[in-house]
Amino acid sequence: MEHLETDERERMWEKVQEALLNDQIDQFRAEFLEMHPYDQASIFTDMDADVRRKVYMYLSPEEISEVMEHIDYEDVEPFFSEMDPRLASQVLADMSTDDAVDILNSLDKNKVASFLTIMDDNDSDEIKDLLHYEEKTAGSIMTTEFVVVKANQTVREAMLHLRREAPDAETIYYTYVIDEDKHLVGVISLRDLIIAEDEWLISEVMNERLVSVAVGEDQEEIARMFRDYDFLALPVVDFQNHLLGIITVDDVLDVMEEEANEDYSKLAGISDIDSPDDHAFASAKKRLPWLIILLFLGSLTASLIGRFEDTLDVVPILAIFIPLIAGMAGNTGTQALAVAVRGMATGEVDKQGKRKIIMREAATGLITGASCGVLATVIIFFWQQDIYLGLLVGLSIFATLVVATLAGSLVPLVMDRLNIDPAVASGPFITTINDIISVLIYFGMATAFMNLLT
Amino acid sequence: MEHLETDERERMWEKVQEALLNDQIDQFRAEFLEMHPYDQASIFTDMDADVRRKVYMYLSPEEISEVMEHIDYEDVEPFFSEMDPRLASQVLADMSTDDAVDILNSLDKNKVASFLTIMDDNDSDEIKDLLHYEEKTAGSIMTTEFVVVKANQTVREAMLHLRREAPDAETIYYTYVIDEDKHLVGVISLRDLIIAEDEWLISEVMNERLVSVAVGEDQEEIARMFRDYDFLALPVVDFQNHLLGIITVDDVLDVMEEEANEDYSKLAGISDIDSPDDHAFASAKKRLPWLIILLFLGSLTASLIGRFEDTLDVVPILAIFIPLIAGMAGNTGTQALAVAVRGMATGEVDKQGKRKIIMREAATGLITGASCGVLATVIIFFWQQDIYLGLLVGLSIFATLVVATLAGSLVPLVMDRLNIDPAVASGPFITTINDIISVLIYFGMATAFMNLLT
The missing domain is CATH 3.10.580.10 (CBS-domain)
Structure with missing residues (x-):
């Protein structure tokens, strides 16, 4: 029972499909039940609805329950809807209680009630007990089938x-x-x-x-x-x-995958990583919320720069460094954010103390800011032959990196302290906040020293 | 044996510390060995060097090996250096071979050779066999202690x-x-x-x-x-x-953690998430490479905008929308990148086919681009009372989001195809590429339609 490669899966799929179309029950059961339930599930989900209907007839509820346990519980709803309710509730009863509860939690409340009514009292009691537990707690991932x-x-x-x-x-x-x-x-x-x-x-x-x-x-x-x-x-x-x-431990592997995906999505500013079957509209729906928030925050940045229109009129060359400064601020903030969020996830932040982390981030910001600031000054001096412009950009980068690094680590730590979900402090949010800070620093300094730049 | 809370750990730490300072061997052994090796390790790593020296005397090599197995193998080097070489090689021999190999791989080659020389032939042969396997392969995480x-x-x-x-x-x-x-x-x-x-x-x-x-x-x-x-x-x-x-499976939990950290770090543009004991210089060293690359890429962006100086001189207000457009391009690219990278990590991309993913991303870009473009046009029209400026920014956002979404998914997929490590396609890289693309689109369109804007 090798982990099936794509072409091997295709070959198995054809055999199974053929047996089903010709109603060769024994042939189908032999081929299908020989596979690991994970492979059964991946072949099953690729079938057409009318072929699946035969599967429901040819397999026992217990055999179907094995297949269902290996489908992502968020994707399982259509299959339970197309089964006869009596079969569906039997399949649920035959599943591990923790998996059954995951599925029931993702179904419509009425449907859940009707399944539980049909079910054997013993089984439904076990499931009802587990349904009370909050999502993402021990209660929601535990099973009651133990010795x-x-x-x-x-x-x-x-x-x-x-x-x-x-x-x-x-x-x-x-x-x-x-x-x-x-x-x-x-x-x-x-x-x-x-x-x-x-x-x-x-x-x-x-x-x-x-x-x-x-x-x-x-x-x-x-x-x-x-x-x-x-x-x-x-x-x-x-x-x-x-x-x-x-x-x-097998349930913990799924939890780790789920939590890693969640952290990763937050950093990228998506409400949830696209599921493979998502169509473009579903994908767009997951990404648009952040893009629209960013559009408004970006308009705010634009109106802030607008206040420095006089400065820009006098020294238009200032404009060309905006993406450089904002980009570096955004990135350094994301770096600090990533370190803080992972630190909280692995428990290291609690162990070390938040104060120590913040002090370290401040020092890190000073080092990276000084290095990049000096480098930027040198580059711009040789390129534009203007030491004041070089110094302005260099100093702005220095100040920006210090502030942005601190912001990147402070925001999630403070949110955690206030018991606010640090999801709000996701990557694009920090990036945009740092855009605004960096633009204010840059144009503020340019306006203050305008006489040197003209 | 509860998972030790911080204050509980502190209490245990004091008891153990006290027993050690007073050379109460039995007391120390009783307290220390009663804990789970993970807690032993976390107390052990907090000790001063001279206290640790007593631990090496009071514990057997096998007991020390249990402690070492529960320290991150990258942090274990100093402890083996301070042990007597004979003790160190005995401890290594007593560890699970897979853990011993992880540690030896992180040590200096000469030291490894001397440890293996002192070691019993049987043990050193087992370890030598495993040392040949490449990092991050089955060979490097397997153990040879099986029945x-x-x-x-x-x-x-x-x-x-x-x-x-x-x-x-x-x-x-x-x-x-x-x-x-x-x-x-x-x-x-x-x-x-x-x-x-x-x-x-x-x-x-x-x-x-x-x-x-x-x-x-x-x-x-x-x-x-x-x-x-x-x-x-x-x-x-x-x-x-x-x-x-x-x-x-216990080694797989560590692998999952490691891989999740790696993906996460790449997205944030850090070579590696800071370890808790890192000082500011170590942190800065991990973040500076990307910041310096970004500094050069940002200078390139600046010089590209510089080519549109004439346009900027005539319509200086164009400058204020640069962060808005570049920011949205950067973010949408990161979103698409995150989806593609996770898709490759979970194997969904292979299953679906790259073509299908790219088509979906193109459609997603069209939808998000059209939505945000229209919204931006409306906001700017009402704010600046200039429909042409509104249309310019709106159309730029539309075009930018389509291109940036495609770039975000294409770059990692193409790299994967060319067998290049997709680490190069990390978050800040995509963001900066999209900065450049967005600025070119925006100023290109502004220059083309300049007569409408003045």
Whole structure:
């Protein structure tokens, strides 16, 4: 079962398609079920609606649920809509509860209610419990399909229990241990379990010093814990230390991807990276908000420069350096912003203290500003043979880089302090703010020293 | 063993520090070894050099190796330098081979040679084998500490073997099956193994359809496979399908973090996100390369605008819209760049075809360009009471956004095609290219229609 290359996928696709068109059920099931669910999903999503309808007939709800688990939950809605509601709710019930909840959260409220009504009480209760948790918290990414053993069981009893539960559990490599009141009291890895003697008590072999997370914990913090501590699974508890669910490392990989995409989109000023199936209108819709905000901020910059019209009339050559100065201000701000945002994401900022970060950024701005300022002065002096113009641009770049570097790091740090979503401090916003600052510095200085420039 | 909060870490730090200063070996060992190695590492790196020297005395090489495995391998060099070389090579030998290799790759060549000379032959051979693999490939992130079983063993024999090997293996949850010639022929999960009957043959219960990766495979592609297929481990093979090593999911979490940081840094135009311990000079060094390139590109823009000096002399008000137009061009280019780069990273671009992506970007540029162009015309008409100026800026924005959107997606796609590292197409580069394009469009149009503007 290799990771399918494009041409290999095409070949499989044709085989599957052919079997479906000729209604060769056995042939189709043999070909299709042999693949990894991820490949099944990618072939399934490429099918026409009438071909998919056959898939719904030829596969069991459980087999369909495997396919659905491997489609991005945001793209899954049309498939559930075209299934018979009874089949749809059965498929949902057969999925891992955490995946089912992700999908239900992206569906219409009425549809969710009707699916849950049709569903077996046991399954719908499990799902309803999870639906309450806020998005991007431990509760929303945990699964309730885990195996627990009791502290007073023997290793033999625990192993028997594990063997029975293995087929349904999300992982059996870590088994959590509870006491009579269902409090989480320990963890035992399958590794330790198979090394232990059959007659030992779980309470003797379990590890009592275990890491758990609160059900409301942010998913980004959880991803960080998996990365730092090399966990394969983490238990989720309520405030009384009752075990509510577990988070497994495969879900954390998705969280990391999601968070990285989010940071990246913010820096680029898009509300969300385009999904592959987006058409131009959908893409434009994600990009226009920022462009329109920038249009207004840019008009503000224009009106600010307009106030220096007299200066521009006297020294029109000033205009040609506007993009240079604004561009450097914008870029240095983005650099500082990126460092601050990543620092907050990886937790380094908290550890270091914000004050220290800001002091370092100020010093960095002084160094980069002085280097680029001197270089700019030299370039312009040799090019335009005008030392005052060179000094004006050089000094403007120096002042601009210091201020822009500070702004780039201060804005996200202050927003974080004020509990404002630092999304507002995204790349283009900082860039435009720094455009405005740089233009004010440049024209302010030019106006002050105008007699030297003419 | 909770994830230590800052104040908790401080408290632990003081206890450990105190025990060390008073040479209470047992006290220190009890406190220190009770923590998770990640927390040990974070306390250890905060110590003064003379305190650390005591740690080297009071811990065994194996205990020190656990600490070292949880420090970023780029920051570990000073610690190995201050250890006695004999201790250092022992610590390296006790580490997971993949971690040891990461560290050795970041050390001075001479030092590496001397460590390997002191080391036990067995250990140094394992490490030497791994040192040959190129950075960021499967070979560089795999470990050679894995358990294999033979296809003709029984489940009972395999379990016995596993129990014996468990303490040293990186994972025992997936066991790989080899034939007489050491070819990889199957995989069996511990889950399946504990469910199977003792007398069954491994060849009967193993899964023969397994996914493996070539030793030269790119680590980003490997991360994608773990994410898509929910693996906990993957076997690495040579071109003859000999099993060389395994990659475990905990290393993939680090790879994902590294790749996300890399993409993010490129977009912001920094050679590398600052490490927390960087001082201002180190930060400035990472940011200056791009700023200096931008300074030269910006001078080019300035000299291009200089060619339109006559136009500027006649219509000086043109200058005030330069930042607006250049800013929008820069931003729309960054948006398109971000979408293309993420699309390539997640593999969606390959799946969709580059042509389709470019067509979509062109259409997106037309939509955003038309919207912003009309809006700009209206704003400037009402503000400046000059319909021709409004039309000039509006049309410039329209043309600029179309071209800039295309440039933002074309440049990385073309570079990828030419096998050039798309790092060159980072955010500030695209922004500056689009600055130049936008200024040319704007002043070109203004010069052509100058009689309408005066």
